[in-house]
Every structure is written in C-alpha cells, then in structure tokens.
Amino acid sequence: MFSQFFVARRKMQFGARNNVQQLRNDIQKFEIFLSSVTSPLYQFPPNLTGTMSILQIGLCASLDEVNLDRLKTKNIYKTTDFVSKDPEEISHSTGVPYKDAVAIRKFILAQKSALPVKGNIFYKNAVESTTIISTGLNSVDKLLDGGLYTGEVTEICGGIAAGKTQLCLNVSASVIKQDCQTAVFIDTGTSFSARRLAQMLPSTSKLEETLARIHLYTAYDIYDVFNILESVRVHLKTPSDKDFYSRLRLLVLDNVASVVYPFLGGGAFAENQGLLCSLGHMLKSLAVDFSIAVLITNNTVGGERGMPAASLGRFWSSVHHVRLLLGDKDGTEAERTVTVLKNCRGETRCSMDVCILTDGPLQ
C-alpha cells in the first residue's frame, strides 16, 4: 500500500548512502538549532517543519560539500528551489557539473515526491482495508450508513454534559468486545472511566482480557497530543507492539477543544491556525494511511441565528469527514438527539434519538 511503498523506498535509499551517520548528525544539529531559535509555543512536529526539505551533504552521492557550496552561492538552499530550476540552468549559473545536477534532481524527485496510484489499485486497497465500525447504537449506525468507517475522521460536537464522552465510551466498548480489534483512547479531560466502560460491555465477556484491548493516554496540552499521535504512528509503522497495533481500528480523542482553547485566541493568529492545521493533518493521515477510524469530540458555541455551531473555527470544519451534533431532546433527562451536520458520504440533517442510561450501554 501507499505507506509501505514509501517506507520501502526510503530503506532502498538509505542502503546506498555511505555517510549515514553524518547525515543523522547534520539533521540533529539543525533541529537543535531550530528549537533554540523558535519559542516553545510555536514548535511543530518535526516531520512537518520542513527540515527535511533542506539540501544537505550526503542526501545523495552527487551532493558533496563542493557542490553544496556552489549551490549556496546562488541561494539554492532547499530541495524545492533546486527542483524548480532546470538542471542546465543550475549547472550554468553555479558551476555544478551537469551530470551531478541531473543526478541530484532525479534523486530528489524519486525520494521526496508522492507516488501517483492508479484508480483501480487504489480502489482495491480501499475495499480491502475499509471496515465499518458499529457505534453500538442501532439508530446512530443507521444514520451513518453502517457506522464509523475506517479511513475517516468523525467528529461529535455537543454542549457541556451532552454525552459526548459516553458516546465515545460506547463506541470503544463495541470495538473492544471483538477480539480482533483494539482501540486507543486519548483523554484530555480525565473523563475516561474504566468502570463505565465495563458497564457497557456485555456481561459475558472476560473483563480483564477485553479491557486490555484498549490503551489509554492522558494529554494535558496540544504538544502531548502531538507526541502521542506521533508515537502511535511510529508503533503502527514498526512492528514493536505488533499484537496490539496490527489490530488497531479506533482512535478516540476526547476532547479536542480543551487542548486547543489555551492557545486559540491569543495574539498570533497565523501560528495558532498552523498548529490546528498540523493537528488536523496528523489525525487525517493516521486515519487514511493506517485504515483507522478516528473519533474526536468538540464543544459547541452559539452560531448563526442562535443555532449551536461547533467550536474551533472555520478551518477545523474542513478536517472531519462526518460531523454529528449531540443535543438535548426537549429537556428530558436521559434522552439526546443525534443530528448529522455534515456527511461526506450521505445525507445531512437527519437525526435520531439516543437514550443514555445510568448503567449499561446506550440505546
């Protein structure tokens, strides 16, 4: 599949390089430099900072110190700058031998660009890797045409005490009660309760074994969330805790708004939106690259015409594939209404009622 392709290509290139250690040192030095000049509030996950796009010695055989200095005299520091110029022009203006310029260009294009995949292969992969995860509630499953789809990000928004965490726990319970599936729960507001989760599991299941299929992480700010998502990604790529991660089907992030609010609204609007962009990107790429269903919860704020709208702004509305609104049902204590606000795959604005009981699963 796509990510395997990428990893294999990288391995191939790594084998051909002779001074890998020096390359690692260079990258480390640059990252230390970068972290020292930018203030901690604006640090981004390393794979998104663009440090990988700097031309460095050892990137490929033809890019030695001499050539690198020649390129620097003409202000060509980044791979993007190099690739945008014709190799003949580069050779003419910087004195780098034409053969070397062509070789470096080929190398960059082979290593740094994304591979196009033909539609039929893409389709086959999608069919094989997409599973539908039941939410545990028949009514919501009907709304979502089967349930949560892997490869998609679903967002549940609702007011305070609307039942978002309850719904997340219900979905987690329905995932882990099957032994071929595991789940990761990232809790930002210490609202996870193993006891409540146990109440939602069928009474016949072996409790300890079932609960071992969910891993709980606590995050107190957005950098914790980034670290956790990054470590999940690393685990998924390398076969360390293979038993758990090869069966991972669900990732829950409850509640996104509580880690975003501390920095949103501060002075640097562009930087804050950039962080939101990185977070959205990490969630989407985890869902798509590893066929996981990502479930996030969000708060609501008063929107246009008095209707509740999801918080975190306009940019965040482009991150999810499906958005559900959990609202009160006319003041009744235990009942809630689930409305579909946005659906990439089907109809919007339909709603169903859900009942939250004190013990036992939701209905």
Add this chain to the structure above:
Amino acid sequence: MANKETGLQFLARLGTRPHVSGIEADVFGSGPQCKDVIEIYGEEGTGKSEFLSHLIVQCILPEAWSSIDLGGRGASVIFIDTEYKFSILRLVSLMEKQVLQKLADCGKEFRLDASQIEVFIEECLERLYIVRCSSSEELVITLHSLEGVICNDPNISLVMIDSISAFYWLDRSLGGDSIPAQEANLKLTVEALTKLVNTYNLVLFATKSAVYKKKSQDSVGFDRGSGVYDMSNTGCGRNCLSEDLDLLHAEFMCKPWQRFVSHRLILVKDTGNQASDAGNQTFVIGGDCVKGNQRFKVTQAGFKLVDE
C-alpha cells in the same frame, strides 16, 4: 540557450489529448478549453469535492460501451488530494449509478450483470491517477515528477487539485513575518503548474476553501425589549439565485495564482426557505457560470442541477 527535450516530450507536447469540452454544458458552455484554469471556491460543505467527483466520472467514462451511449470523454485525469478527503468508494458508486442510469435511458433490453459492470468500472479507473500530498514542499516536488507521468500517458488531459488552499495556514505560520517566505512554496507550485498546463495543453481544476469570509450581508437584530432575536432579515429573504456571488469571494492567495486563474466558480449553500428539510439541502453555483447562477443538489447519484 535552446530548450532541449526528448523525443517523447516532443510528441507529448504536440500530440493531441482527448478534449473535455462539453461536459456539464450548463455550467461550462462549450468549455472547458485547453489551458483553462478553473478555480472552484466555496465554504465548507458546499459541494466542491462532490462537483470534482462528478466531473471525474464524466471524464473517465468512455463515449460508449457495449453500444450504450455513456456520454463520457475517455480522458485520463490526475487527481491531487491535499486534504486526504478523496473517497474512491463514493466515486465508484457514482460511476455505477451513471452507467445504470444510461442503461435505463437507452431503453434497450440489456441485461448486464453486476460482474460485467464491475470489470468495466475497473477499466475506467485505470484512467485515474490519485496522488496524496502532505505538505506544500511535497506538492512542489510532486508536480515536477508528474511531468514524467504526463509525458508517458497521452490520454491525460485533466489535472485536479483538491484543495490548493490546504496548506495556507501552515505555510503562513512557518514563513514567519516575511510574506515572500510565506508564499514561496505557493509561487513555486504555480510555476510548476503553469509549465505543465501550458506545455501539455491540460485543463486544471482547483478547489479553494473560503479561508476568510466577507462580512455577511444579513443582520441579526436583537430586540432588547422582548429579548428576542429578530430573524426576519436573515437567510430566508436572501435569494441566492439572483445574488452576485462574486462578491462573496475573498482573495487570499498570492498574486501569481490570481493571474494564473482564468475562470472562477463560486458555490454557496442555499439559504432559501426549503433548505431546512432533511436531505433537501440545495446549493447554488455561480461566478463564471455560463448560464448564470444555478441551483443544484447533491443526491445519492451525485451533483445534479435542479431545474426551477
């Protein structure tokens, strides 16, 4: 210095590619012509990606199959997905519905079984290339490497990018305070696209999400006396069909991109009175639309213009 090119590049440049004019005539008229760059602008959830999927279906289906007139163009499409939102399952379902619809329209007593249609759809999917980019640097480098793909396949006549504004905030925050640094990657993207579109006579569609919103024209008045919001002005009165949608467009991209775009389509959610029913949400497409603003719906069969 003369520009060198290989024989393959020469043929790829001068050879003819399948034309895509005539698709969706109500929107494009006789276009889209070669070297057209069409920007599709709209807020979240207004149907931009749906519209692109609809266009893909029209392009990759052939003109006819088993003597059924399908009305496609048989052209190959490169789809660059920066938002990780492209759903191939949805595309296949749209194609199936289109084929079945044309079959029913034909009226002939054809009994094609599901496996034949499946094989046919997989053949059509070979005309689609999907590329996923995760950063603006990767986008620039990918566009340069796509030149090789375009050279080798003389059937490619359409490039779609969904969306071109996906990395806007990331680039802005990484660029710091200097605007040239923020826009550097976007400028290089536009350069690469210009080269591809002009050298190989392609058509480019790009979606752009509404990052900034112009101040809304409707006002919600709060009546202090009774403590009630005065809803009479909002939404219901605004008739999107007669509105000039160009006014809703707020530009935020760099100047090279603005010069590059030849046409702009604007999509909005229709806030007319019937819009609040479940499943009945209508949208309006306007801007450089040939027949003026038109209403459309997104049904199970995809994008569909609604006649008044």
